[in-house]
Amino acid sequence: MKILKYKKIEAxxxxxxxxxxxxxxxxxxxxxTEQFEVIHIGSTSFKVGGKGIIDLSVLYKNNxxxxxxxxxxxLGF
Numbered sequence: 001m002k003i004l005k006y007k008k009i010e011a012x013x014x015x016x017x018x019x020x021x022x023x024x025x026x027x028x029x030x031x032x033t034e035q036f037e038v039i040h041i042g043s044t045s046f047k048v049g050g051k052g053i054i055d056l057s058v059l060y061k062n063n064x065x066x067x068x069x070x071x072x073x074x075l076g077f
Contacts, residue, residue: 003076014052020044024054031075036060036068 024040031038037059043050060068 011051013049015049016044016047020052020054021047024056027054027056031056031058031072033071035064036071 021040021044024044028038028040039057039059040054041057042053042055044052044054058068058072
């Protein structure tokens with residue numbers, strides 16, 4: 001998987017499409033470890049239209065924020 005630079009685009013309504021969940025799962029699999037759980041949140045996780053942005057949340061134990069950030073940086077985020 002290749003992480004690309006974020007592109008700012010104008011907000012618009014996008015109907016939900018099934019590949020959002022597939023993409024989310026691939027990114028979750030890429031990020032997740034035994035130490036960090038990743039969950040799919042936001043409109044794409046609820047199968048409703050929205051901005052078409054796949055939102056993920058990285059869950060970590062208390063005081064592990066720095067380790068979570070370092071993990072994401074090492075993956076190219």
